[in-house]
Amino acid sequence: MSAAPLPPAPEASFASDNAAGASPEVIEALAAANAGPALAYGEDPWTADAVAAIQERFEAPVDVLLAWGGTGANIVGLSTLLQPWQSVIAVDSAHVIVDEAGGPARFSGSTFTTVANVDGKLVPDAIEPFVGWLGEEHHPQPAVATISQVTENGTVYSIDEIGALADRCHAHGMLLHLDGARIANALVASGATLAEMVRDTGVDAMTFGFTKNGAVFGEAVVYLRPELAAHARFVRKQAGQLVSKSRFVGAQISALLRDDLWLRNARSANDRAAELTVAVAGIDAVDVVRPPEANAVFARIPWDRLDELQRWSFFWPWDPADAQVRWMASFATTSEDVATFAAGLRQLLDAGVGQSER
Ligand SMILES: Cc1ncc(COP(=O)(O)O)c(C=O)c1O
The missing domain is CATH 3.40.640.10 (Type I PLP-dependent aspartate aminotransferase-like (Major domain))
Incomplete structure (x- = not known):
């Protein structure tokens, strides 16, 4: 049986707010x-x-x-x-x-x-x-x-x-x-x-x-x-x-x-992080550590799936001992990026064991 295709990756990177371009x-x-x-x-x-x-x-x-x-x-x-x-x-x-x-x-x-x-x-x-x-x-x-x-x-x-x-x-x-x-x-x-x-x-x-x-x-x-x-x-x-x-x-x-472009940019980044928290809330395998206070979301994920997820849409591990990763929104992150990222995480993680072969 051939492997299911990967979900679409978001255009934005959730690795860091430094990964975005400029306004x-x-x-x-x-x-x-x-x-x-x-x-x-x-x-x-x-x-x-x-x-x-x-x-x-x-x-x-x-x-x-x-x-x-x-x-x-x-x-x-x-x-x-x-x-x-x-x-x-x-x-x-x-x-x-x-x-x-x-x-x-x-x-x-x-x-x-x-x-x-x-x-x-x-x-x-x-x-x-x-x-x-x-x-x-x-x-x-x-x-x-x-x-x-x-x-x-x-x-x-x-x-x-x-x-x-x-x-x-x-x-x-x-x-x-x-x-x-x-x-x-x-x-x-x-x-x-x-x-x-x-x-x-x-x-x-x-x-x-x-x-x-x-x-x-x-x-x-x-x-x-x-x-x-x-x-x-x-x-x-x-x-x-x-x-x-x-x-x-x-x-x-x-x-x-x-x-106040600087504040509008920052507000947008913070809002997207809050949106991401809501969007991943229903994914069983994702455990958001705490509600984001600014533009970073910290979450626990099944650690054996990290490589696979990173290959799909790269982000950084945060605390391997606690299986924590960091997802960061920037001024350039859109709500569509958030939805695409969350949908992809859901599809990949809900698919469970075995998908890591893809
Ligand atoms: C808290 C903090 N301070 C300072 C910096 C500045 O680093 P850079 O020299 O890469 O601009 C960063 C960049 O990631 C940071 O997160």
């Missing part, structure tokens, strides 16, 4: 910024406009440095805040710990102290065991805590949680850094403004992510207190994050911030 508005903005010459290294009107647009969103004269990418922006932000004898506290699941090849540690020369995550989050009490080291010459000096918003586990810190962390850091003379690779998804999930979530809670510096939100490339390092940025431009240059044709980063950021 058409961003591509148009890149083409428009291509007209004529412009001074390099940020001395151009597109960069100035993007910086002003970011400051407007913070409702404050924050210091903004555009950068090439997320790892680089984290390296610049953290390295500016840290001395080599100091340490930064982060959860064991943080991108800066597990997914940046040790770049921030190497570049800052500082110690990166990891603590156990609680649903992907850093909790204020986790800092306490290390602050006793302050002033002791034998120990790395805790100076910064860093968090990711959205977390790598797909959870979203509440305003109160960020505020409590900032308060605890400041009480110990430490700073709070936020990796906002998916800050837009967190904002639409919580209904807060950037000023409420980042400025008013007391975050000191952040990476403002655009790549996962519809840019081709480009992020911003934002210092909420200008004195923290005193040496930031030298750090950015040394880290290779000063973009020579900065106008092309500026143009993308302005296009995303214009008419």
Whole structure:
């Protein structure tokens, strides 16, 4: 008997929001910024406009440095805040710990102290065991805590949680850094403004992510207190994050911030993740770990079917020990993609044992 044909695969990839292309508005903005010459290294009107647009969103004269990418922006932000004898506290699941090849540690020369995550989050009490080291010459000096918003586990810190962390850091003379690779998804999930979530809670510096939100490339390092940025431009240059044709980063950021495209993109991604949760709810073999808070769905699947499903429509395993995978929606994911993906999962998984031969 011949094997049943594979179900149609969705056009979109559920592997990562990084797998999507860029927003058409961003591509148009890149083409428009291509007209004529412009001074390099940020001395151009597109960069100035993007910086002003970011400051407007913070409702404050924050210091903004555009950068090439997320790892680089984290390296610049953290390295500016840290001395080599100091340490930064982060959860064991943080991108800066597990997914940046040790770049921030190497570049800052500082110690990166990891603590156990609680649903992907850093909790204020986790800092306490290390602050006793302050002033002791034998120990790395805790100076910064860093968090990711959205977390790598797909959870979203509440305003109160960020505020409590900032308060605890400041009480110990430490700073709070936020990796906002998916800050837009967190904002639409919580209904807060950037000023409420980042400025008013007391975050000191952040990476403002655009790549996962519809840019081709480009992020911003934002210092909420200008004195923290005193040496930031030298750090950015040394880290290779000063973009020579900065106008092309500026143009993308302005296009995303214009008419709140960044928030509409993030809302769409979050909504598609919620839709996917509903769409797979009736598949016996799929067990969604928790309702998505932003644009990632974590689910348990029969692990022996993983290869087969990946060959059909690739996605990443998340926690093999718990048979968990991650499905991620992006700004470009459509409801049709969600329906096609869920229907395919249902067909393949309901077909059960034996289908893995296809
Ligand atoms: C939480 C987080 N931080 C930072 C980044 C930035 O990484 P990249 O250097 O690939 O832009 C990512 C990308 O996946 C991420 O998920």
